[in-house]
Amino acid sequence: MKLQKAKRVMWGLLGAMALSMVLAGLLESMPLALLSAGLLLAFIRYSFSHWRCPHCGEYLGRVGKGIQLCPYCHERLDK
Helix, strand or coil: CHHHHHHHHHHHHHHHHHHHHHHHHHHCCHHHHHHHHHHHHHHHHHHHHHCECCCCCCECCCCCCCCCECCCCCCECCC
16 A cells, blocks of 8 residues: 555656646746756655565665566565
8 A cells, every 4th residue: 555655646746747847838937847847856756765665675666567576575566
């Protein structure tokens, strides 16, 4: 469950960043461009601190939908 919450937060940050980037481009707004950069940094920081194996604590990196085991300790990620 911990990884699912982290995934939801990360998707939310990416969605907010994409929206602010589009609006910044359309409105030619520097504050929105800076907000986009801030959201990108928040996404990266959150990813490195929360996207970890619940068993061994290693950073999972880009784990796709089909991956069910930690690439380091080989424990199931859905438990």
